[in-house]
Structures are given as structure tokens and as C-alpha cells.
Amino acid sequence: DTAVSQTPKYLVTQMGNDKSIKCEQNLGHDTMYWYKQDSKKFLKIMFSYNNKELIINETVPNRFSPKSPDKAHLNLHINSLELGDSAVYFCASNGGPRYQETQYFGPGTRLLVL
Amino acid sequence: KQEVTQIPAALSVPEGENLVLNCSFTDSAIYNLQWFRQDPGKGLTSLLLIQSSQREQTSGRLNASLDKSSGRSTLYIAASQPGDSATYLCAAGSSNTGKLIFGQGTTLQVKP
Numbered sequence: 001d002t003a004v005s006q007t008p009k010y011l012v013t014q015m016g017n018d019k020s021i022k023c024e025q026n027l028g029h030d031t032m033y034w035y036k037q038d039s040k041k042f043l044k045i046m047f048s049y050n051n052k053e054l055i056i057n058e059t060v061p062n063r064f065s066p067k068s069p070d071k072a073h074l075n076l077h078i079n080s081l082e083l084g085d086s087a088v089y090f091c092a093s094n095g096g097p098r099y100q101e102t103q104y105f106g107p108g109t110r111l112l113v114l
Numbered sequence: 115k116q117e118v119t120q121i122p123a124a125l126s127v128p129e130g131e132n133l134v135l136n137c138s139f140t141d142s143a144i145y146n147l148q149w150f151r152q153d154p155g156k157g158l159t160s161l162l163l164i165q166s167s168q169r170e171q172t173s174g175r176l177n178a179s180l181d182k183s184s185g186r187s188t189l190y191i192a193a194s195q196p197g198d199s200a201t202y203l204c205a206a207g208s209s210n211t212g213k214l215i216f217g218q219g220t221t222l223q224v225k226p
Contacts (some may be wrong), residue, residue, distance in 0.1 A: 006159075041201065043158075043216040056213060090157060102148065103214065105157040 003027050004106040006091050012112045013081055020077045021109045023091030029053075030095060032074040033103070034066060037088040049074055081113045116141040116208045120217035123187055128225050130181075135189040135220045137204035145207035147180050147187045152201045152219070160203075162189070194224045 004025045013019055016062060033056075034046040047066045048056035054066070062080040074091060091106040117140045127133055137147070146165050150158040162178040163172045164187070170179040177190040187204055201219040208215055 040218065042218050043203065045213050048213075092158075102160040102163050103158075104160070105150075107157045108155075 003104050004091055004093055006106040007091075008108050008109060009107065010110050010112075011017075012114065015081055015083060015113055018077070018079045019081060019083050019111070020075055021089055021091075021111075023074045023076070023106055025072055025091075025093040025104070027095075027104060027108075029093040029104075030071055031054065031093060032071070033091060033092040033093065034074065034076050035090040036091060037108070039087070043090070047074075047076075048076075083113050086111055086113045116144075116185060116206055116211070116215045117178075117203075118204060118206050118215050118217040120204060120220050122220060123218070124221045124223075126223040126225065129196060130195060130196075131194050131224075132190070132192050133194055135191070135202050135204075135222070137187040137189070137217055139185045139187075139206040139215070141206075141208065142182045142185055143209040144182065147178070148205045148214070149178050149187075149189050150203045150205065154200075158203065181208050184198070191222075194222075196224045196226050198222060198224050212222065 007022045031050045033048045037043045046060050049068045052068045065077045068074045088108045088110050090108050092103045094101045094103045119138045120121040121136045148163045152158050164171045164180040175192040180187045201221045203219045205214045205216045
């Protein structure tokens with residue numbers, strides 16, 4: 001009965017590879033997010049989608065491309081991985097386009113680029 | 115630009131103590147202020163959400179207050195327990211940008 005799920009939980013890969021992280025929510029929410037938590041535990045938003053439409057796109061490299069096939073899924077594809085991409089990536093969702101409601105977070109994907 | 119700061123960065127207390135975690139934000143144009151808990155290696159769990167029109171919210175031993183004019187929020191934990199050990203993050207929902215801006219967290223250790 002996981003509300004927000006992410007796969008994989010751990011991802012270890014070589015520099016230069018392309019990888020994808022998947023996120024699914026079964027809460028019926030309209031809005032989904034991707035956050036990055038760096039080694040200092042600082043959590044920062046990357047993207048936000050509302051009903052499959054991109055509404056927030058932070059200043060992240062073009063190598064990061066989110067895709068939302070439907071409002072229950074938001075995937076993150078990363079091209080040409082770099083060492084600095086190593087971090088924990090969290091998916092989240094809530095019921096509206098702004099932060100008026102509680103956000104529900106997934107368990108995170110721990111990415112290590114070697 | 116909204117900036118959220120949490121003090122202290124780390125806190126260690128004996129079991130049973132009442133404690134206060136502090137959060138400050140620079141832009142008072144917020145929708146809400148949220149407190150989250152993060153356990154090691156886990157995702158974030160929402161604890162309390164205070165709407166901009168509210169002054170405080172309570173859940174069990176937790177009480178969060180909000181003072182928009184001074185740009186401050188506090189999380190009060192009563193009768194702390196070892197199970198409360200975790201990192202506590204506050205986040206301000208910005209009216210201007212529609213984004214949730216996080217502080218860097220306070221890591222709490224409650225010793226038995």
C-alpha cells in the first residue's frame with residue numbers, strides 16, 4: 001500500500017552512462033515533484049508536474065529530463081552522468097499545483113556515480 | 115529569494131526533555147510552513163502543516179507555531195523519546211514562486 005514508490009532504491013553506475021529513475025503514486029494526486037538531496041542533506045526542488053504538465057523547472061542541466069506519461073507517474077532520465085550527480089533523489093506528490101497541501105515523499109533513490 | 119535556516123544544526127538531549135527546534139525564513143509571502151521528519155536512509159514524513167493564516171498546529175506531543183511577521187516557526191517536542199531521534203526539516207511554501215524551500219534540518223538525538 002505504498003503511497004509514493006520509487007525504483008530503483010539504489011543505483012551505482014559509471015560516469016557517462018544514461019540512467020532512469022521511476023516514480024509512481026497511488027494517492028490520486030495531480031502534482032508530482034523531483035527533489036535532489038546532496039551530501040550535506042540539503043533538499044532542493046528540481047521539477048514539478050501538474051496533470052502531466054511541467055510547471056516548475058529549476059536551473060538543472062539539460063542532461064536531466066523528466067517525463068510524465070500520466071498523472072500517477074513521473075520518471076527522471078539522466079544522460080551522461082557526472083560525478084556531481086551523486087545524491088539522493090526524492091519523488092513527492094500532493095493534491096494541488098502549489099504547496100497548499102502536505103507533500104508525500106517516496107523513499108528516495110540513492111545514486112552513486114563512479 | 116526565499117531562504118530557510120534552521121538552528122541548531124544538531125541537538126542531543128536526554129530522554130524526557132522538552133525541546134524546541136527553530137526555523138526562520140526571509141520572505142514572509144508564504145502559503146504555508148511545513149515540518150517534516152527524515153530518518154536515516156529514508157524519505158521524508160510530514161509532521162505538521164501550518165497554513166499562512168494559522169498561528170499553530172498540534173499533533174500529539176508535537177506543536178508547531180508560525181509567526182509570519184518575524185519570519186519564524188518553532189517545533190516544540192514534549193517529553194522527548196529515543197524514537198524521536200531523526201532529522202527535522204522545515205519548509206516554506208512560497209507564494210511568489212510556488213515552490214517548497216527547505217532548511218538544512220536539525221538532527222536530533224534523544225539519549226535513553
